[in-house]
Amino acid sequence: xxxxxxxPSNKVxxxxxxxxLRCDPISGHTALYWYRQRLGQGLEFLIYFQGNSAPDKxxxxxxxxxxxxxxxxxxxxxxxxxxxxxSAVYLCASSLGTGGAYEQYFGPGTxxxxx
Amino acid sequence: xxxxxxxxxxxxxxxxxxxxxxCNFSDSVNNLQWFHQNPWGQLINLxxxxxxxxxxxxxxxTTVATERYSLLYISSSQTTDSGVYFCAVIGGSYIPTFxxxxxxxxxx
Numbered sequence: 001x002x003x004x005x006x007x008p009s010n011k012v013x014x015x016x017x018x019x020x021l022r023c024d025p026i027s028g029h030t031a032l033y034w035y036r037q038r039l040g041q042g043l044e045f046l047i048y049f050q051g052n053s054a055p056d057k058x059x060x061x062x063x064x065x066x067x068x069x070x071x072x073x074x075x076x077x078x079x080x081x082x083x084x085x086x087s088a089v090y091l092c093a094s095s096l097g098t099g100g101a102y103e104q105y106f107g108p109g110t111x112x113x114x115x
Numbered sequence: 116x117x118x119x120x121x122x123x124x125x126x127x128x129x130x131x132x133x134x135x136x137x138c139n140f141s142d143s144v145n146n147l148q149w150f151h152q153n154p155w156g157q158l159i160n161l162x163x164x165x166x167x168x169x170x171x172x173x174x175x176x177t178t179v180a181t182e183r184y185s186l187l188y189i190s191s192s193q194t195t196d197s198g199v200y201f202c203a204v205i206g207g208s209y210i211p212t213f214x215x216x217x218x219x220x221x222x223x
């Protein structure tokens with residue numbers, strides 16, 4: 001009965017370095033979403049995965065951002081050549097499916113600080 | 116994409132007061148959720164309510180899908196209700212859109 005987990009909880013990196021953020025969804029949830037939340041702002045959609053379908057990458061802000069998901073389990077969000085404007089909390093959510101009738105459940109987030 | 120507007124942006128209450136938070140959206144939706152983001156940043160599910168009315172303790176919510184709005188009612192507010200309340204919708208594109216939130220502070 002574990003919820004969505006994310007690691008690391010905090011990450012401090014130097015500008016220009018690459019980072020990988022991990023998300024473990026709720027078991028059995030086929031849909032997985034990544035969001036970015038800047039300080040004092042709402043949630044900005046980045047990407048979602050639905051089962052074996054091609055992911056919807058329409059929210060990724062630049063080609064420095066990419067994400068992968070292995071089947072219906074773990075997902076990693078990679079940010080290459082980090083910039084200071086990438087500093088934010090990155091949140092992951094999972095649901096039984098996309099679209100209507102499925103609630104999203106959120107992990108605790110990864111706070112990324114780029115120095 | 117769908118536009119989501121939440122009001123008021125900020126709300127300050129004394130413990131025991133009641134409040135109403137509003138979420139307006141610009142197009143038909145298949146999915147609407149209310150979340151509470153606590154001071155530690157965790158998003159807590161309050162309601163999944165694409166239409167109709169639901170109640171859970173001191174909280175209740177109503178969505179009038181035909182008029183494209185949802186309301187979250189908090190009665191007898193407590194200090195632990197403090198935080199940010201978000202409305203999130205999903206329409207035909209399957210891409211979730213969040214409002215900017217209502218920041219609530221409840222004073223003892």
